[in-house]
Amino acid sequence: MKNRIADRIREHWSSLTRSDRLVARRILSEYPSAGLKTLAELAGRAGVSAPSVIRCVKKLGYSSYPEFQAALRDEVQEAFDELSKKDADGRTGDMNEAEAAYTRSVRRTVKLSLDAELEQLAALLARSKSSVLCLGGRVSQAVAMVFQAQLLRLRRNVELVSPNPIERAERLIDVSRNDIVVLFDYAPYDTQTASFANLAAERKASIVCFTDIDQSPVTEWADFVIAADTKLDDGRQSLAAALCSAELALAEVRVRIGARARSRSLDISSVPDVGLDSLATGNAT
Amino acid sequence: MKNRIADRIREHWSSLTRSDRLVARRILSEYPSAGLKTLAELAGRAGVSAPSVIRCVKKLGYSSYPEFQAALRDEVQEAFDELSKKDADGRTGDMNEAEAAYTRSVRRTVKLSLDAELEQLAALLARSKSSVLCLGGRVSQAVAMVFQAQLLRLRRNVELVSPNPIERAERLIDVSRNDIVVLFDYAPYDTQTASFANLAAERKASIVCFTDIDQSPVTEWADFVIAADTKLDDGRQSLAAALCSAELALAEVRVRIGARARSRSLDISSVPDVGLDSLATGNAT
DNA sequence: GAACCCTTGTACCATATGTTTCACGTATCG
DNA sequence: CGATACGTGAAACATATGGTACAAGGGTTC
Numbered sequence: 202m203k204n205r206i207a208d209r210i211r212e213h214w215s216s217l218t219r220s221d222r223l224v225a226r227r228i229l230s231e232y233p234s235a236g237l238k239t240l241a242e243l244a245g246r247a248g249v250s251a252p253s254v255i256r257c258v259k260k261l262g263y264s265s266y267p268e269f270q271a272a273l274r275d276e277v278q279e280a281f282d283e284l285s286k287k288d289a290d291g292r293t294g295d296m297n298e299a300e301a302a303y304t305r306s307v308r309r310t311v312k313l314s315l316d317a318e319l320e321q322l323a324a325l326l327a328r329s330k331s332s333v334l335c336l337g338g339r340v341s342q343a344v345a346m347v348f349q350a351q352l353l354r355l356r357r358n359v360e361l362v363s364p365n366p367i368e369r370a371e372r373l374i375d376v377s378r379n380d381i382v383v384l385f386d387y388a389p390y391d392t393q394t395a396s397f398a399n400l401a402a403e404r405k406a407s408i409v410c411f412t413d414i415d416q417s418p419v420t421e422w423a424d425f426v427i428a429a430d431t432k433l434d435d436g437r438q439s440l441a442a443a444l445c446s447a448e449l450a451l452a453e454v455r456v457r458i459g460a461r462a463r464s465r466s467l468d469i470s471s472v473p474d475v476g477l478d479s480l481a482t483g484n485a486t
Numbered sequence: 487m488k489n490r491i492a493d494r495i496r497e498h499w500s501s502l503t504r505s506d507r508l509v510a511r512r513i514l515s516e517y518p519s520a521g522l523k524t525l526a527e528l529a530g531r532a533g534v535s536a537p538s539v540i541r542c543v544k545k546l547g548y549s550s551y552p553e554f555q556a557a558l559r560d561e562v563q564e565a566f567d568e569l570s571k572k573d574a575d576g577r578t579g580d581m582n583e584a585e586a587a588y589t590r591s592v593r594r595t596v597k598l599s600l601d602a603e604l605e606q607l608a609a610l611l612a613r614s615k616s617s618v619l620c621l622g623g624r625v626s627q628a629v630a631m632v633f634q635a636q637l638l639r640l641r642r643n644v645e646l647v648s649p650n651p652i653e654r655a656e657r658l659i660d661v662s663r664n665d666i667v668v669l670f671d672y673a674p675y676d677t678q679t680a681s682f683a684n685l686a687a688e689r690k691a692s693i694v695c696f697t698d699i700d701q702s703p704v705t706e707w708a709d710f711v712i713a714a715d716t717k718l719d720d721g722r723q724s725l726a727a728a729l730c731s732a733e734l735a736l737a738e739v740r741v742r743i744g745a746r747a748r749s750r751s752l753d754i755s756s757v758p759d760v761g762l763d764s765l766a767t768g769n770a771t
Numbered sequence: 772g773a774a775c776c777c778t779t780g781t782a783c784c785a786t787a788t789g790t791t792t793c794a795c796g797t798a799t800c801g
Numbered sequence: 802c803g804a805t806a807c808g809t810g811a812a813a814c815a816t817a818t819g820g821t822a823c824a825a826g827g828g829t830t831c
Contacts, residue, residue: 215606237559281518315511317499426511535810536810537810538810552788
């Protein structure tokens with residue numbers, strides 16, 4: 202499946218002319234950057250004229266130079282994906298297949314996250330005056346729950362919005378510019394989540410969207426977008442990486458309001474007869 | 487030294503606008519192919535307009551989109567070089583630094599060589615009617631010597647052309663369309679070798695050029711170009727890879743005329759009182 | 772030696788590509 | 802609430818880019 206271009210060159214080598222070969226050789230010996238440059242540049246480096254390059258790639262089976270470049274781009278992308286996979290494998294040698302796949306997904310997610318963005322997001326979430334609304338789609342609601350529970354341990358005014366459309370609509374009425382709406386939306390994207398985001402944005406609330414790489418429609422209104430690589434190697438989806446990105450954000454908030462959070466934690470744990478665990482499900486009261 | 491673009495994005499993140507960030511995020515999450523596509527395509531994938539992409543890359547310090555792409559291409563190229571280095575290291579774990587460097591150089595060379603081209607070259611060299619002239623530059627003459635000696639064991643009419651300019655000029659007089667001129671020319675390129683190639687080409691001789699990746703001026707007249715990656719990781723040059731490519735070609739010739747060669751070898755070794763070693767220096771007669 | 776084919780570069784063309792301008796919309800600040 | 806500054810995309814623009822037609826040169830064949 203890889204190095205298709207090199208294979209094509211080998212395959213067609215006998216039918217290539219002198220100029221064609223100069224081009225092909227340059228593509229291989231300066232792989233891959235030579236083929237990613239413009240037609241004229243590649244021609245110059247190969248020591249032939251531009252038309253010769255076109256004739257060469259046509260003989261290799263591409264209908265145009267841009268098409269050839271697209272194929273090369275895909276090949277490069279594939280190699281990079283492979284690379285990051287191998288990269289992770291170096292440290293996951295003795296895991297089984299499934300474990301390694303999850304590890305990779307999470308690792309890619311961490312790589313994606315930008316410290317600067319997380320910091321700014323944390324600063325926003327640390328402002329305890331505004332209230333935070335957490336919600337997700339059919340399955341990602343679970344991640345929203347975890348996020349809400351954890352964030353509540355760090356600051357007040359953090360609520361989990363019910364999945365019920367009617368309750369959601371009611372809650373939406375009171376959303377104002379001081380509110381922060383944190384949405385979790387992963388493919389297949391939830392239209393209800395999107396419309397909630399839309400309406401909340403119209404009410405000037407800050408929108409924070411945790412999503413996957415392909416990026417949900419919610420990003421259109423979002424002030425912050427935190428992407429996670431939820432694709433496993435076999436194409437299946439996993440929420441592990443999603444949770445990972447959520448916890449990265451939480452960790453940043455914890456740094457911001459560490460002192461206050463600690464005292465708050467103490468307050469919580471000092472409440473008699475209430476286990477901390479029960480807080481996570483919102484039944485503490 | 488690497489991932490300069492990701493670094494720039496992190497560095498400038500705070501001064502990026504919403505659209506800028508959409509662009510930057512897309513560049514990172516679809517790295518590197520997204521940034522290698524056209525301006526319009528990247529804009530589309532990021533969900534912004536074309537001008538926004540331009541503004542973004544300008545904020546990152548690039549004066550134009552093509553300049554940004556060039557930087558990205560270089561980065562990708564660097565990653566690939568690194569990759570092939572690592573690739574080789576996997577099998578050279580217990581070698582010392584120098585050994586590994588040479589091994590890499592040779593491995594890259596083998597990767598560069600095209601079976602199809604070597605086969606055709608071997609077919610040419612196997613035609614024992616035409617005579618073969620071998621020569622090189624100041625240092626590469628040594629490789630020419632080895633090549634000549636080895637090829638002579640496989641077929642007749644293989645001579646080593648003297649490095650002396652006058653003798654070379656004299657030899658050139660008798661060059662005809664049936665001759666095969668095998669040149670070894672590695673940077674820094676030898677002008678004398680080039681002019682020999684030029685004149686031999688005018689006399690319709692077949693030109694075979696063993697050179698490095700940057701490709702000597704001789705390639706302009708060459709019918710066959712066999713490239714070797716003579717650059718070591720520290721920038722120094724090595725002829726090991728050159729010799730490697732020469733021997734790859736010889737091996738192919740050996741396959742072609744294996745039977746004849748074996749009997750010829752026997753003939754040679756049956757000559758009494760003449761060590762095979764002395765053949766290499768041309769003193770056997 | 773003439774007629775053919777093949778290869779290649781020059782000159783030209785169409786247009787896709789990157790860039791600039793400008794006006795609209797939105798937030799910010801007095 | 803008005804004025805200012807900023808971010809954004811639509812549209813117009815210039816040109817770099819890829820593609821084509823054609824003719825010259827060389828090799829081959831009969």
